[in-house]
Amino acid sequence: xxxxxxxxxxxxxxxxxxxxxxxxxxxxxxxxxxxxxxxxxxxxxxxxxxxxxxxxxxxxxxxxxxxxxxxxxxxxxxxxxxxxxxxxxxxxxxxxxxxxxxxxxxxxxxxxxxxxxxxxxxxxxxxxxxxxxxxxxxxxxxxxxxxxxxxxxxxxxxxxxxxxxxxxxxxxxxxxxxxxxxxxxxxxxxxxxxxxxxxxxxxxxxxxxxxxxxxxxxxxxxxxxxxxxxxxxxxxxxxxxxxxxxxxxxxxxxxxxxxxxxxxxxxxxxxxxxxxxxxxxxxxxxxxxxxxxxxxxxxxxxxxxxxxxxxxxxxxxxxxxxxxxxxxxxxxxxxxxxxxxxxxxxxxxxxxxxxxxxxxxxxxxxxxxxxxxxxxxxxxxxxxxxxxxxxxxxxxxxxxxxxxxxxxxxxxxxxxxxxxxxxxxxxxxxxxxxxxxxxxxxxxxxxxxxxxxxxxxxxxxxxxxxxxxxxxxxxxxxxxxxxxxxxxxxxxxxxxxxxxxxxxxxxxxxxxxxxxxxxxxxxxxxxxxxxxxxxxxxxxxxxxxxxxxxxxxxxxx
Amino acid sequence: xxxxxxxxxxxxxxxxxxxxxxxxxxxxxxxxxxxxxxxxxxxxxxxxxxxxxxxxxxxxxxxxxxxxxxxxxxxxxxxxxxxxxxxxxxxxxxxxxxxx
Numbered sequence: 001x002x003x004x005x006x007x008x009x010x011x012x013x014x015x016x017x018x019x020x021x022x023x024x025x026x027x028x029x030x031x032x033x034x035x036x037x038x039x040x041x042x043x044x045x046x047x048x049x050x051x052x053x054x055x056x057x058x059x060x061x062x063x064x065x066x067x068x069x070x071x072x073x074x075x076x077x078x079x080x081x082x083x084x085x086x087x088x089x090x091x092x093x094x095x096x097x098x099x100x101x102x103x104x105x106x107x108x109x110x111x112x113x114x115x116x117x118x119x120x121x122x123x124x125x126x127x128x129x130x131x132x133x134x135x136x137x138x139x140x141x142x143x144x145x146x147x148x149x150x151x152x153x154x155x156x157x158x159x160x161x162x163x164x165x166x167x168x169x170x171x172x173x174x175x176x177x178x179x180x181x182x183x184x185x186x187x188x189x190x191x192x193x194x195x196x197x198x199x200x201x202x203x204x205x206x207x208x209x210x211x212x213x214x215x216x217x218x219x220x221x222x223x224x225x226x227x228x229x230x231x232x233x234x235x236x237x238x239x240x241x242x243x244x245x246x247x248x249x250x251x252x253x254x255x256x257x258x259x260x261x262x263x264x265x266x267x268x269x270x271x272x273x274x275x276x277x278x279x280x281x282x283x284x285x286x287x288x289x290x291x292x293x294x295x296x297x298x299x300x301x302x303x304x305x306x307x308x309x310x311x312x313x314x315x316x317x318x319x320x321x322x323x324x325x326x327x328x329x330x331x332x333x334x335x336x337x338x339x340x341x342x343x344x345x346x347x348x349x350x351x352x353x354x355x356x357x358x359x360x361x362x363x364x365x366x367x368x369x370x371x372x373x374x375x376x377x378x379x380x381x382x383x384x385x386x387x388x389x390x391x392x393x394x395x396x397x398x399x400x401x402x403x404x405x406x407x408x409x410x411x412x413x414x415x416x417x418x419x420x421x422x423x424x425x426x427x428x429x430x431x432x433x434x435x436x437x438x439x440x441x442x443x444x445x446x447x448x449x450x451x452x453x454x455x456x457x458x459x460x461x462x463x464x465x466x467x468x469x470x471x472x473x474x475x476x477x478x479x480x481x482x483x484x485x486x487x488x489x490x491x492x493x494x495x496x497x498x499x500x501x502x503x504x505x506x507x508x509x510x511x512x513x514x515x516x517x518x519x520x521x522x523x524x525x526x527x528x529x530x531x532x533x534x535x536x537x538x539x540x541x542x543x544x545x546x547x548x549x550x551x552x553x554x555x556x557x
Numbered sequence: 558x559x560x561x562x563x564x565x566x567x568x569x570x571x572x573x574x575x576x577x578x579x580x581x582x583x584x585x586x587x588x589x590x591x592x593x594x595x596x597x598x599x600x601x602x603x604x605x606x607x608x609x610x611x612x613x614x615x616x617x618x619x620x621x622x623x624x625x626x627x628x629x630x631x632x633x634x635x636x637x638x639x640x641x642x643x644x645x646x647x648x649x650x651x652x653x654x655x656x657x
Contacts, residue, residue: 047597052590060591179588186581240595241596245588313594
């Protein structure tokens with residue numbers, strides 16, 4: 001099938017979802033009220049609570065939630081054929097992610113803009129809140145480890161991107177200073193920044209850089225992983241305006257440029273979907289599609305991480321309650337469209353089926369590297385970009401995303417360690433540097449522990465990361481469901497996704513447990529058990545809460 | 558004739574300028590909104606430290622610059638009120654300052 005049809009079908013379905021289903025959700029289920037006094041107005045303080053223009057808020061929400069994950073997940077899942085991945089991304093976005101994201105904003109908005117973690121405590125119970133904290137810690141731990149492995153893989157495979165990737169950090173530092181000292185207006189700075197970034201991308205293929213194959217007994221991938229954590233540790237300790245803020249801003253612009261270029265190239269070149277629609281000939285060792293597909297693609301179909309952004313930050317800046325539909329639901333659609341682009345790149349970007357099979361030779365392979373290679377072919381056929389240049393462009397896009405997520409993730413993890421320092425009265429753990437070192441240590445252990453000292457197998461934990469992310473989404477859906485039941489409104493729009501997610505997550509965890517046992521990978525076996533226990537506890541919590549609600553009990557504990 | 562075209566040109570230029578300003582304001586909002594709270598919080602922490610210096614003598618902490626900071630005290634009263642509310646104290650915790 002031609003990729004243009006896939007693209008139009010996907011976009012059309014998501015547009016239908018926005019205009020029809022989200023209208024139904026917003027008006028009939030959440031009953032968004034334009035006259036409701038939002039927390040942004042009620043507690044306006046110029047610090048956390050600031051009413052913000054809905055387009056700006058959407059941009060912020062979208063760029064905070066869209067990272068490398070909606071690219072990596074679908075690009076791995078194409079191994080089962082592109083149709084299952086496509087269907088899960090489209091239906092997931094329409095019936096799961098949009099409802100979840102808009103619902104999280106609504107729930108938080110109706111409860112003084114509290115974070116979803118605090119809401120689980122208030123609405124569901126204390127046990128649920130503790131579970132929430134544990135799952136968040138696991139998500140952060142895995143996201144940092146996985147992304148370090150992904151970036152290292154990209155920098156080794158596409159070494160033309162080394163100069164632009166690190167150069168982009170320099171550009172961000174300079175932009176940050178220019179803006180902070182109010183030397184140049186922002187629009188001018190944006191233009192300078194984009195020109196600087198794209199000239200660096202142009203320079204990349206001319207001056208490719210590679211690390212020595214082994215250094216102090218570490219392979220080149222392992223060296224990159226260590227360097228990346230060194231960078232992330234320093235970046236997470238800097239004040240946000242120095243690096244993180246300008247970097248996020250450039251990433252946002254770059255995301256839109258990248259998406260537009262990719263979509264334009266698909267429309268012009270009209271490549272055929274080379275990958276099989278349903279892959280009946282999967283490589284040996286590939287786990288069963290059901291349930292693994294539903295945890296391999298988390299971001300892009302439904303992701304609990306969005307709830308963290310929606311509750312803690314977005315809801316505090318909501319100008320009107322009705323904006324929740326645009327910001328939350330359309331934000332999810334933005335991410336769905338990124339995943340759609342990833343699927344098309346990984347399925348249609350190869351010349352022959354044999355080429356495609358060579359890349360997807362085992363489970364966990366392909367992934368983001370297939371996205372870069374495939375996407376670059378489409379870009380070069382569509383808009384005539386040189387293949388090397390197109391590869392560099394897409395690599396830089398993926399690496400910058402993953403990098404920003406890493407330093408945000410490490411920062412959040414440091415806060416958790418510092419909080420533990422306060423709870424257990426450990427003075428040294430409350431300081432920023434030791435807490436950061438602890439966080440880095442934990443992530444390095446996972447990055448190397450999962451796949452051996454060369455750091456090549458870290459993507460084995462990708463589905464495990466997906467399961468924790470889905471558990472987080474499940475908890476948020478539980479909060480929304482409980483709120484809906486108490487208001488006497490239909491709960492099936494959130495209850496059905498919740499039950500589906502829990503079933504698939506638990507099934508995936510058990511299946512992976514068997515695989516890790518057979519592989520004698522005791523490290524991941526242990527980690528899987530921890531996540532499985534959390535999942536079972538969450539399922540029990542859901543059962544008990546829903547049972548109480550059915551009986552009409554007001555008190556839950 | 559020339560005057561007419563000049564004024565038209567000026568109108569066009571004015572429109573472009575207005576558009577640029579609007580886009581600039583939008584970009585600035587997009588740049589600042591995500592990090593507003595983190596930066597404002599950091600600034601508030603610095604301000605709190607400064608306030609501690611200004612009021613330090615009231616709490617028995619000797620301050621060699623108190624001669625100069627004395628005249629800042631009334632200026633900072635409003636911020637002091639904001640601070641004790643934020644810290645969860647309904648009234649001023651200091652005996653010498655009865656702010657509300």
